[in-house]
Amino acid sequence: MPALALDGEMFTPDSPGYDGVHRPVNPAYRDVRPRLVVLCRSLADVVSALAYAAATGERLAPRGGGHCFAGRSSTDGIVLDLSGLDGVSVPDDGVTTIGAGACLRQVYAALHAHGSTLPAGCGPTVGIAGLTLGGGIGLLGRKHGLTCDRLVGAQVVLADGTVVECDHDRQPDLFWALRGAGGGQFGLVTSLRFDAVPEPLTTRIQARWPCAAPKEVVAAWQAWAPDAPDGLTVNLTLESEPGAAVQATLFGASTLKEGPTRELLRGFTDRALELRAGLPYHRLKQTFSALDRPDLPERAQRTRSEFFSRGLSDRTLTSLLSQFGAARAEGRRRLTFTAMGGAYNRIAEDVTAFAHRGERFLLEHIGDPADPWTDRSWATAHADGSGRVYPNFPDPALDNWAAAYHAGNYRRLVAVKNAYDPHRFFDFPQAL
Numbered sequence: 253m254p255a256l257a258l259d260g261e262m263f264t265p266d267s268p269g270y271d272g273v274h275r276p277v278n279p280a281y282r283d284v285r286p287r288l289v290v291l292c293r294s295l296a297d298v299v300s301a302l303a304y305a306a307a308t309g310e311r312l313a314p315r316g317g318g319h320c321f322a323g324r325s326s327t328d329g330i331v332l333d334l335s336g337l338d339g340v341s342v343p344d345d346g347v348t349t350i351g352a353g354a355c356l357r358q359v360y361a362a363l364h365a366h367g368s369t370l371p372a373g374c375g376p377t378v379g380i381a382g383l384t385l386g387g388g389i390g391l392l393g394r395k396h397g398l399t400c401d402r403l404v405g406a407q408v409v410l411a412d413g414t415v416v417e418c419d420h421d422r423q424p425d426l427f428w429a430l431r432g433a434g435g436g437q438f439g440l441v442t443s444l445r446f447d448a449v450p451e452p453l454t455t456r457i458q459a460r461w462p463c464a465a466p467k468e469v470v471a472a473w474q475a476w477a478p479d480a481p482d483g484l485t486v487n488l489t490l491e492s493e494p495g496a497a498v499q500a501t502l503f504g505a506s507t508l509k510e511g512p513t514r515e516l517l518r519g520f521t522d523r524a525l526e527l528r529a530g531l532p533y534h535r536l537k538q539t540f541s542a543l544d545r546p547d548l549p550e551r552a553q554r555t556r557s558e559f560f561s562r563g564l565s566d567r568t569l570t571s572l573l574s575q576f577g578a579a580r581a582e583g584r585r586r587l588t589f590t591a592m593g594g595a596y597n598r599i600a601e602d603v604t605a606f607a608h609r610g611e612r613f614l615l616e617h618i619g620d621p622a623d624p625w626t627d628r629s630w631a632t633a634h635a636d637g638s639g640r641v642y643p644n645f646p647d648p649a650l651d652n653w654a655a656a657y658h659a660g661n662y663r664r665l666v667a668v669k670n671a672y673d674p675h676r677f678f679d680f681p682q683a684l
């Protein structure tokens with residue numbers, strides 16, 4: 253077997269510390285035991301690990317934050333842990349370079365020190381690379397677009413070991429494909445360059461209440477939130493637990509001050525809302541990280557999702573909510589509605605690999621893995637869905653995953669895959 257010399261470290265199941273490094277954040281994949289975990293500290297480590305995996309014929313799974321819903325950053329082969337490549341640099345020319353192993357907590361904190369930020373997700377331990385490669389939806393997205401829309405370049409180690417820089421001028425097809433097709437498809441991204449945005453002062457929006465009439469709330473939300481002004485994002489979660497009333501939570505952010513935000517929200521609800529103005533964006537993110545989605549969950553959850561380019565019909569909504577609140581619920585269930593529209597949709601579908609540019613909202617059905625409700629609920633809503641699925645929420649149960657994730661961009665993505673990874677070194681179920 254070839255030797256592996258590293259600036260970082262490697263762990264086998266016999267190494268002290270293996271248990272601390274082999275598990276991904278997602279509990280569903282914590283029992284997968286890699287033969288080797290390579291903790292990279294340099295570009296040379298990434299190149300060496302790739303050459304080693306190619307020589308041994310073992311699967312190499314890149315891992316950033318380790319959150320993949322489909323377990324693609326876990327393998328019984330070699331896990332390439334990039335968390336050691338977490339530098340963030342913001343030189344005076346304004347282009348921010350971020351190591352592919354940085355997580356969102358690090359990114360927001362480092363950019364805040366320079367008065368800037370990125371439109372990106374909420375979970376503080378979510379990896380910037382995984383998030384960006386699949387798109388990147390967040391509370392500033394209706395104003396500034398996806399995280400990948402701010403990407404201006406990347407360094408990538410290709411399957412043959414070549415290191416390339418890609419941007420609009422160099423390797424433009426690869427650069428196009430990296431913006432939204434999903435992680436792990438074309439190469440090992442080692443750093444990402446972004447055109448960051450000025451960090452705004454924001455108003456935090458929240459309300460939580462036992463919800464006697466969820467249908468009215470969802471109907472009002474879906475008619476209003478996707479068309480709200482760009483600076484205002486309000487998402488909605490419904491939760492049910494056996495024997496308890498349905499809870500509704502509204503949460504969101506506004507780049508306006510408290511008065512104008514309250515005025516705009518009147519167009520949607522007369523409910524008393526908790527507003528906190530004057531929060532720099534990274535502070536606002538911190539206050540939501542636990543609420544939005546448990547970041548380090550103890551128990552596995554199953555998520556199915558779909559985009560919607562029109563509202564749920566009265567009939568679909570009635571069935572969805574009657575299934576949701578059914579008395580025989582097995583564990584906790586959540587329906588989360590995320591507002592799209594705004595800047596997400598002001599880009600043509602073929603400008604980046606992320607094809608979903610005409611959607612009004614994203615609906616997630618999150619339940620216990622043993623609860624048949626998740627599939628039933630997804631199928632009910634699917635009657636009105638656009639058939640499109642966010643590549644960062646991969647769903648092994650999809651029938652036509654190629655159309656769902658990539659729509660009209662699929663053929664061009666296959667051509668890029670064939671050009672950059674002709675022997676399918678980077679492979680997993682539902683890979684291009």
Ligand SMILES: Cc1cc2nc3c(=O)[nH]c(=O)nc-3n(C[C@H](O)[C@H](O)[C@H](O)COP(=O)(O)OP(=O)(O)OC[C@H]3O[C@@H](n4cnc5c(N)ncnc54)[C@H](O)[C@@H]3O)c2cc1C
Nearest residue numbers: 316317318319320324325373374375379382389435436441
């Ligand atoms: C708690 C939580 C909160 C979330 N919040 C949001 C949100 O607000 N907005 C949003 O859009 N999404 C959100 N997501 C979904 C998230 O975007 C995806 O799960 C994303 O893929 C996670 O990236 P990761 O690096 O953390 O995960 P990983 O499992 O490490 O990586 C995800 C995929 O990318 C590949 N990959 C990772 N690093 C690289 C690399 N350097 N080069 C090539 N391939 C790589 C992996 O192999 C895997 O296929 C959330 C998920 C969770 C669990």
